[in-house]
Amino acid sequence: xKYCDKCKIKIDTKKTYCPLCQQTLSGEISDDLIEKYPxxxxxxxxxxxxxxxxxxxxxxxxxxILLVINFxxxxxxxxxxxxxxxxxxxxxxVSVGIFSKANxxxxxxxxxxxxxxxxxxxxxxxxxxxxxxxxxxxxxxTVCNLAISVxxxxxxxxxxxxxxxxxxxxxxxxxxxVLVFFKVITIIxxxxxxxxxxISILLFIIFFFPKSIKDEIKKRFHx
Amino acid sequence: xxxxxxxxxxxRLDNSGKIFPEVSSHRETNVFRVAISLTEKIxxxxxxxxxxxxLSRYPMFKVKLKKGLFWSYFDYNSKPFIVEELKHxxxxxxxxxxxxxxxxxxxxxxxxxxxxxxxxxxxxxxxxMLLKALTYEYLLLTGKDVKPDNLxxxxxxxxxIEEYEDANSKFYNxxxxxxxxxxxxxxxxxxxxxxxxxxxxxxxxxxxxxxxxSRNNDMTITEYFAALMMHIIYVTQIxxxxxxxxxxxxxxxxxPVNLRKHFPSNTLRNFSNFVKTDLVMNQDDISFEYLxxxxxxxxxxxxxxxxxxxxxxxxxxxxxxxxxxxTPYFLKKYALKIGYNMLGVKLNTMSLTNIGKVDFPESMExxxxxxxxxxxxxxxxxLNCSIISYKDRLKIxxxxxxxxxxxxxxxxxxxxxxxxxxxxxxxxxxxx
Ligand SMILES: [Zn+2]
Numbered sequence: 001x002k003y004c005d006k007c008k009i010k011i012d013t014k015k016t017y018c019p020l021c022q023q024t025l026s027g028e029i030s031d032d033l034i035e036k037y038p039x040x041x042x043x044x045x046x047x048x049x050x051x052x053x054x055x056x057x058x059x060x061x062x063x064x065i066l067l068v069i070n071f072x073x074x075x076x077x078x079x080x081x082x083x084x085x086x087x088x089x090x091x092x093x094v095s096v097g098i099f100s101k102a103n104x105x106x107x108x109x110x111x112x113x114x115x116x117x118x119x120x121x122x123x124x125x126x127x128x129x130x131x132x133x134x135x136x137x138x139x140x141x142t143v144c145n146l147a148i149s150v151x152x153x154x155x156x157x158x159x160x161x162x163x164x165x166x167x168x169x170x171x172x173x174x175x176x177x178v179l180v181f182f183k184v185i186t187i188i189x190x191x192x193x194x195x196x197x198x199i200s201i202l203l204f205i206i207f208f209f210p211k212s213i214k215d216e217i218k219k220r221f222h223x
Numbered sequence: 224x225x226x227x228x229x230x231x232x233x234x235r236l237d238n239s240g241k242i243f244p245e246v247s248s249h250r251e252t253n254v255f256r257v258a259i260s261l262t263e264k265i266x267x268x269x270x271x272x273x274x275x276x277x278l279s280r281y282p283m284f285k286v287k288l289k290k291g292l293f294w295s296y297f298d299y300n301s302k303p304f305i306v307e308e309l310k311h312x313x314x315x316x317x318x319x320x321x322x323x324x325x326x327x328x329x330x331x332x333x334x335x336x337x338x339x340x341x342x343x344x345x346x347x348x349x350x351x352m353l354l355k356a357l358t359y360e361y362l363l364l365t366g367k368d369v370k371p372d373n374l375x376x377x378x379x380x381x382x383x384i385e386e387y388e389d390a391n392s393k394f395y396n397x398x399x400x401x402x403x404x405x406x407x408x409x410x411x412x413x414x415x416x417x418x419x420x421x422x423x424x425x426x427x428x429x430x431x432x433x434x435x436x437s438r439n440n441d442m443t444i445t446e447y448f449a450a451l452m453m454h455i456i457y458v459t460q461i462x463x464x465x466x467x468x469x470x471x472x473x474x475x476x477x478x479p480v481n482l483r484k485h486f487p488s489n490t491l492r493n494f495s496n497f498v499k500t501d502l503v504m505n506q507d508d509i510s511f512e513y514l515x516x517x518x519x520x521x522x523x524x525x526x527x528x529x530x531x532x533x534x535x536x537x538x539x540x541x542x543x544x545x546x547x548x549x550t551p552y553f554l555k556k557y558a559l560k561i562g563y564n565m566l567g568v569k570l571n572t573m574s575l576t577n578i579g580k581v582d583f584p585e586s587m588e589x590x591x592x593x594x595x596x597x598x599x600x601x602x603x604x605x606l607n608c609s610i611i612s613y614k615d616r617l618k619i620x621x622x623x624x625x626x627x628x629x630x631x632x633x634x635x636x637x638x639x640x641x642x643x644x645x646x647x648x649x650x651x652x653x654x655x
Contacts, residue, residue, distance in 0.1 A: 019628065038650075
């Protein structure tokens with residue numbers, strides 16, 4: 001035990017000074033003493049790496065330049081949205097798709113939905129031919145539906161975490177059919193395939209996992 | 224419990240727990256610690272095994288925090304929980320991403336087992352129950368002949384719903400929920416420590432001597448400490464500087480009250496409330512004697528049943544508000560943040576938590592040397608204090624986010640000047 005004459009306290013430490021008043025402690029301590037608390041090792045807080053900041057800066061500046069040129073030479077088409085949207089999507093793809101540790105079904109659902117939004121944007125900003133609605137939207141939804149279903153079948157244990165995202169994509173898959181009614185979509189068969197698959201998956205969940213879907217909804221929506 | 228139902232487990236956050244996820248950051252971590260010193264070096268693998276046992280006994284801790292449409296909730300966590308070696312951080316942020324989603328940590332160093340808990344999940348009394356159960360399982364695994372003596376819930380008992388009920392809403396009274404507006408409190412000044420540092424100094428004294436000392440003053444230990452703390456803050460920070468504008472703010476010591484002692488409940492979740500000392504100290508001649516009688520009076524007022532129910536109902540009413548309830552979560556968190564800024568840490572100068580006496584079964588006592596409790600300190604409460612006692616060891620632990628140790632020094636010198644022995648421990652933050 002060491003001792004501080006000023007504070008009149010006892011302390012078990014190999015350190016020289018009193019933690020209360022910074023005076024030199026008197027007394028001896030055995031050599032095999034292990035300090036009660038570990039030593040402080042400074043850990044510098046992570047700052048954004050310089051390269052990341054440079055890339056961010058360059059992309060934002062180029063987006064502004066693109067917008068300026070587009071408006072300066074405006075001919076009725078917002079073509080600058082195509083590269084800007086693609087750059088945004090690229091960033092999300094990198095951060096959500098590669099670096100995020102989030103739920104894989106969530107990542108798939110997010111990336112697919114945003115990809116569809118991007119493709120629609122490109123379609124509209126270019127020649128408005130409708131290829132994005134007619135083909136890519138229903139096909140991507142179908143692929144995403146199948147992918148999440150396969151993941152759920154493989155990762156049986158965690159399926160509760162994924163089922164809500166599957167349900168979201170299933171509901172999104174109804175959108176193309178609605179667009180058919182509004183005559184936005186003219187090529188019907190891809191939308192029908194997407195719809196058919198979505199309904200089958202929905203029925204499968206309702207027939208085979210009625211409790212888990214009910215529980216999941218109860219959890220997520222309790223007020 | 225079969226495997227199927229285990230995975231379906233989920234819990235609502237309790238009333239006080241709902242606020243913490245929104246207002247916590249690496250500076251205001253809302254994490255607190257309890258630690259136990261045993262007689263032998265901790266075996267990491269056995270500790271891991273006992274934690275696994277405990278987690279299946281207490282499903283309410285085997286959870287991760289997830290967001291719903293209206294509220295966040297605790298969902299069953301299928302990932303493994305890993306015990307770690309103690310690092311220098313004291314009550315540092317619990318980042319679920321780095322912790323397999325878990326909202327608490329179990330650490331070890333030498334002969335110590337340390338639990339750090341995010342306040343959403345439980346309060347001090349709840350974690351003490353967890354610590355006792357963990358120590359029991361650990362001692363059992365190391366081959367000690369220990370018995371639970373009804374003081375500890377072992378793996379042989381089934382988890383009960385009572386353990387994770389939200390007792391706050393149970394005693395909620397719609398007719399007694401008036402909101403009493405409060406002024407911002409005085410903030411203890413000092414030079415800030417680096418962000419990943421929390422200074423810790425604890426002093427151990429004789430429980431008996433402390434009880435005698437406070438009895439001679441006709442007070443409880445908590446009241447005596449709160450009055451002494453007011454006095455020391457006054458002497459070291461405010462006296463003869465009453466004209467300075469920041470010294471016009473009231474000094475308020477926030478003292479949590481364990482409601483399990485006032486209302487019947489055995490929940491492990493948050494079930495505590497508070498009393499506060501409250502005084503503007505801009506006069507030059509406030510005596511310790513005056514502060515003692517003031518604290519006694521303010522505590523008496525704050526601890527009446529109807530006042531405790533009012534404070535509880537005030538919080539529950541906020542949550543039960545129809546508009547807030549059906550606001551989507553991503554908007555609601557801003558409402559909660561604003562509400563917390565009106566009710567939260569800025570209204571307190573420091574917090575003084577008395578966990579109280581920890582009892583172990585007689586068969587465990589030879590293996591338990593000491594217990595420690597500590598709470599985080601942040602930007603607003605730059606100095607906090609926790610008290611816990613075990614047999615004749617009463618331990619006061621100060622945690623600080625400032626360099627200065629003046630208040631701790633004067634606090635402990637008060638006792639050594641009364642010829643009471645104080646044994647100090649510190650995490651020695653020397654290089655700033
Ligand atoms: Zn000293």
